[in-house]
Every structure is written in C-alpha cells, then in structure tokens.
C-alpha cells in the first residue's frame with residue numbers, strides 16, 4: 001500500500017476591522033511608538049471590539065474563506081480542530097460552536113489548548129488523523145481574541161497582543177509532500193511566568209479576583225523571552241539537522257510572531273536571511289494560536305509546491321517545537 005501523508009491544500013484568514021495603533025496605546029499607558037517598535041516590533045493590531053462577539057466569530061470568517069478557496073462542501077468535512085486560549089466559553093468547545101455556524105453535519109470537533117504553540121500542535125495532530133486513513137478532509141484553525149484577556153492598564157503586555165484567526169485544510173496525499181517531521185515539547189515549567197491567575201478550577205471567579213485584576217494575562221516577559229529564543233532555536237536546529245535542511249534548502253521559516261527580536265534571533269541561529277522569514281508582527285501583533293496560519297494567509301502567493309517550510313513557536317506551559325512541512329501547491333488559491 002502506498003504511504004499516505006497529510007498536506008495543506010488551502011488557507012483562509014480573518015482579522016477584525018478595528019485597528020489599535022501605537023499612538024492610541026500611548027494614550028492608554030505610559031509608552032510610545034519608538035519603545036514598542038524597537039522592543040517588540042508591533043505598529044498596529046486588529047481588535048474585535050464589537051460586544052458579544054468572540055473567537056468563533058473570527059474563526060467562522062476564516063473557515064468560510066477557506067471553504068470557498070478550496071471549493072469544499074460542508075458535508076465533506078470529517079474533523080475540525082480549533083487551537084485557542086480564548087474560547088467563546090469554558091465549555092462547550094469553540095470547535096463545536098463552529099460546527100453549527102458552518103453547517104458541518106458529518107464532522108466531529110474539539111479544541112486544542114497549547115497557548116501560542118497551538119497551531120504547531122494542530123499540524124502534527126491533524127497529520128496523524130489523516131495518516132490513519134480514516135479521515136479525508138480536516139480543518140485546522142488557530143484563533144484567539146487576545147484583547148479579551150489583556151489588561152490595557154499594563155504597559156508591559158498590552159502593546160504585544162492582537163486578535164485574529166486563520167485556518168488550513170489538510171488532506172491525504174501519496175506525493176512526497178506535507179507534514180514531514182515534528183519536534184514538539186511541553187515542560188510545565190512555565191506556569192509561574194505566563195498564566196491567568198483566576199477563572200479556572202483552582203481559583204474560580206469572585207469579586208476578589210475581579211477587583212484584583214486576576215482575569216488578565218500575566219507574563220514575566222524577560223524570562224519568557226529568554227526561553228522562547230533558546231527553545232525555538234534549538235527545536236529548529238534539531239529538525240533541520242535530522243532532515244538534512246540548511247540555509248540553502250530551507251525556503252521559509254514561519255516563526256511565532258511574539259517579538260521581532262525573538263524572530264531575528266531564531267533566524268540568525270539558523271543563518272537564514274530575513275527574506276526567507278515570514279514576518280507580519282508589525283500589523284497584527286501576537287495573535288497567539290493565530291500567528292502561524294496568519295503568516296501563511298499573508299505569504300501564500302509566494303509559496304511554491306515542494307518548498308521546505310519550518311514552523312516554530314513557543315508559548316505558555318511552556319510549550320514549543322518545530323514542524324517541517326513540504327508545501328503542496330503553487331501560489332494563492334482565490
């Protein structure tokens with residue numbers, strides 16, 4: 001029997017219309033455009049500011065575009081997985097809400113929580129469902145409404161994050177394409193440095209937790225920065241080595257968009273020039289699980305069949321890794 005691999009066959013994306021600029025942030029907290037651009041690299045971020053709309057609203061828009069671009073019928077979708085840290089509700093899953101909103105009648109669905117590494121974990125998870133031979137069309141969504149848990153009185157975190165969603169279709173192939181290798185890691189050592197203090201089962205919501213700003217994202221930025229640089233670089237170097245990839249045959253690095261200085265450090269370690277690194281942090285900020293597929297959404301027209309792509313990310317947990325993908329088609333699907 002021919003070996004089945006899993007290949008990405010299309011991309012869809014969505015970012016909300018409202019743009020929060022550095023000038024506006026500078027009126028909210030004591031900061032300025034120059035600090036944000038040099039320390040983080042974000043110029044603007046899109047924010048879903050209409051009341052009553054959550055992550056599934058953006059995810060639905062992204063998947064609608066994906067279905068249209070891939071000519072897919074809702075009845076043909078076997079599985080939809082949503083990576084998110086900002087689900088519409090604690091339960092049910094955001095993926096289940098999407099099944100209804102998209103009219104998926106034959107799919108099962110679940111959410112995956114790996115913080116900013118969510119899309120990396122999705123690639124390996126989706127690929128293994130496809131490789132089982134039982135599933136033919138899988139939708140993988142990275143979506144986060146980070147504005148729902150950012151404290152806009154906290155200058156060290158509020159300039160970083162934005163809202164957005166993007167999705168890919170994954171299907172079987174017998175060609176030498178698709179998800180070729182993955183190195184995924186979780187150590188659990190990141191809890192003190194990156195978390196939300198309340199709202200979970202350890203510390204349920206109360207007047208005390210609300211009064212004390214415990215429902216916002218808490219981050220010790222300097223520590224997270226250090227681990228992000230070393231772990232993303234190590235994972236990329238390891239996956240490159242075991243697949244005989246180097247600066248000459250790597251076509252694209254797709255790094256998590258958390259900080260331009262982290263992206264530059266990873267590219268430097270791999271000796272890959274900046275023009276081979278997908279960067280859009282300037283316009284979106286860190287959309288958590290959204291960053292990697294939003295890069296694909298923006299750079300799809302530059303991709304060619306057979307291109308060697310290395311995805312890498314780092315997030316709360318800590319979670320991190322690198323995934324090697326051989327791209328499956330030329331240019332942009334309209």
Ligand code: UT7
Pocket residue numbers: 030031032035036039040116155156157159160220221222223224225228258259262286288314315316
């Ligand atoms: O996606 C999940 C993974 N997350 C990440 O990868 C984020 C990793 N961390 C970072 O990107 C960076 O650590 C930050 C952008 C969060 C912070 O940058 P930094 O260069 O590490 O700054 P710092 O926290 O060491 O602070 C340096 C100084 C401090 O002032 P003092 O104590 O030196 O006087 C801060 O108070 O910069 C100050 N500062 C600011 N100044 C102006 C912090 N935020 C701001 C600000 N504007 N917005």
